[in-house]
Structures are given as structure tokens and as C-alpha cells.
């Protein structure tokens with residue numbers, strides 16, 4: 001900007017004399033001077049706000065509403081606790097997540113930008129805004145200043161209340177993601193407790209959880225056709241979480257079931273697309289009418305039936321989901 005607020009009064013008079021040469025223009029001169037002064041003060045205020053040091057106090061509301069629902073307590077993923085400055089600076093089981101003066105080399109920033117998967121917050125989309133991400137970057141550049149009230153813990157806001165969209169009471173991914181994060185993600189991640197994710201199934205993002213890439217584990221609207229629900233209920237074996245008991249509480253199972261029944265919506269409220277024609281693989285108990293724990297199967301002339309399964313048998317079903325939500329069984333095998 002060519003304007004300078006440090007114009008000396010002599011320079012100022014010269015500049016004004018150029019623009020207001022006639023002596024009768026004194027009034028206009030002073031009016032212009034006053035306006036110029038006001039603009040200068042405004043500019044300085046704006047600049048000083050823009051340049052103010054970012055401290056932990058600026059970040060803790062974001063951490064409380066978007067991160068602490070998972071990153072707190074004894075089950076925090078990778079032992080990373082983001083409900084206090086102390087926890088943030090302590091980092092995770094893998095080491096520090098912030099390097100003072102080096103935002104681009106800080107795991108925290110890489111996760112917020114999705115340069116290091118899975119992107120954080122795990123409930124996204126929505127992820128953080130560019131402005132919010134920039135605050136974290138500036139805090140790191142500015143040398144990790146604590147700021148006022150940093151000793152106060154950033155208590156978790158349940159269910160990411162701040163940005164929860166209006167819904168008709170539907171359960172959203174943000175309502176159940178903390179369960180998956182604290183009870184499942186330690187194995188169902190790239191390099192988890194058991195090495196690669198079991199069955200290649202990642203539970204560290206919305207997209208991966210509902211993905212139809214190899215086969216469906218969630219059929220939106222139909223909990224009984226969703227292997228994930230069958231596994232947490234124990235209808236399909238081995239029951240999940242694999243390191244249980246303890247398994248999930250009945251309340252946790254119900255909310256995941258309701259999330260699936262409500263359309264497996266993302267945190268913004270959008271239902272997952274109906275995965276017509278996609279493959280799935282279910283385990284459970286057969287009854288008299290070719291139902292799997294109550295889920296009707298469509299048996300056709302091309303369904304392959306192995307090892308003569310009958311009512312009461314535990315079976316594995318491979319099939320596809322039809323547009324009407326029914327399951328066409330391609331193969332039923334007694335186990």
C-alpha cells in the first residue's frame with residue numbers, strides 16, 4: 001500500500017499543498033487531514049490485530065469442541081490427549097506432534113490438512129476451516145505460547161456440539177465416531193496393533209467406514225445387513241472389538257445401530273448413497289425361511305449352497321445389495 005502513516009508534518013503539508021493548492025481550500029485541507037488520520041488509526045488497529053501472537057488460549061475452544069471428544073481420557077487414540085496444553089505438548093505414543101517454529105514439519109498440521117492420513121478431526125467432513133488451521137500454524141511459528149488461562153483444561157464438548165447441524169433427531173457420524181476411535185481404530189488403521197488393518201477395513205474416517213470399495217460393511221438404512229453391526233452384537237463371529245470383553249455397551253451398540261438405520265449420515269447430516277449392486281459378506285445364523293438372524297435372503301437358481309446348511313446353522317453369506325434393499329445371496333456356506 002503506497003500510503004504511509006508516518007508522513008512527517010512537512011511532507012504532509014507538501015502533499016496537501018499539491019492536492020489543495022488554492023489558499024481558500026484550508027477547510028478541505030483540514031477535513032482531508034482528519035480523514036487521513038482516521039484511516040491511519042484504523043489501519044494500525046487492523047494491523048496490530050492481524051499480527052497479534054497466537055497463544056494456546058486461542059486454540060483451546062477449537063480443541064474442546066472438535067478434538068477432545070476423542071483425544072482425552074485413558075482411551076485417547078495413540079495416547080494423544082488434546083484437552084490441555086500439557087497433553088498437546090506431550091504428544092502421542094509416536095512422539096511430539098508440534099515442532100516449535102516449524103508448522104510444515106508438525107504432525108498436527110499435516111493431520112489437519114490431510115497430508116498425513118487419516119485427516120483430523122476424524123469426524124470430518126466438515127474439517128477445520130482454513131482460518132482455524134492457520135491459527136494452529138501461527139501458534140507453532142510463534143513458538144507455542146501458552147497465553148492466559150492455559151492451565152485450564154479444555155473440557156470436551158460432547159458430540160462436537162458447536163457445529164452440529166439441525167437434524168430431525170437423526171444420529172450422525174459425529175455422534176458415534178468417538179466409539180470407533182477409542183474402541184476400534186487401534187486395530188482398524190494402517191499400522192495398528194495387528195499390523196495392517198484386519199480385512200483391509202479402516203475405521204479411522206467416515207469415508208473408509210462406509211466405503212463400498214471392496215465390499216460393504218455398512219448398508220445404509222439396514223443394520224441387519226451391516227456386518228459391522230453384526231460384529232458388535234456378536235451375531236457374526238469373532239465378535240468386535242476383537243480384544244473384548246469388554247464389548248460395547250448396549251447403549252453404544254444401539255446408537256451405532258440407529259446411525260446405520262438413519263442412513264449412515266456423515267457429520268454434516270448427508271446420508272450415505274444407497275450402494276446398489278455392491279458386494280457384501282455376512283455371518284450369522286440361518287432360520288427356516290432363509291433368513292439370517294431375521295434378515296430375508298433372496299435365493300435364486302444361481303445361488304451356490306455349500307455344505308448343506310440348514311435352519312440353526314451358522315453360515316457365511318456372500319451376496320449383493322439390490323435397489324430395493326433386499327440381499328441376493330450368491331453363495332451360502334455352512335461354517
Ligand code: HEC
Pocket residue numbers: 062063066067068069070071077078080082092093094095096097107108111117118120121122123128177178181182185189190204
Ligand atoms: C472421532 C475421534 C477423533 C477426533 C474428533 C479427533 N481425532 Fe485425532 N485421532 C483419532 C484417531 C483414531 C487417531 C489415530 C489414527 C491413526 O491410526 O493414525 C488420531 C490421530 C491424531 C493425530 C496423530 C498423532 C500421531 O502421533 O500420529 C493427531 C495429530 C490428531 N489426531 C489430532 C487431532 C486434532 C487436532 C483433532 C481436532 C481438530 C482431532 N485429532 C480430532 C481420532 C480423533
Ligand code: HEC
Pocket residue numbers: 180183184185186187188193194198199201217227228229231232237238240241242243248281
Ligand atoms: C484388537 C484388534 C481389533 C479391534 C480393537 C477391533 N477389531 Fe475388528 N477385526 C479385527 C480382526 C482380527 C478381524 C478379522 C476377524 C476375522 O473375521 O477373522 C476384524 C474384523 C472386523 C470386521 C469384519 C470385516 C469384514 O470385512 O468382514 C468388522 C466389521 C470389524 N472388525 C469391526 C470392528 C469394530 C466396529 C470394532 C470396534 C467396536 C473393531 N472391529 C475392533 C481386529 C480388531
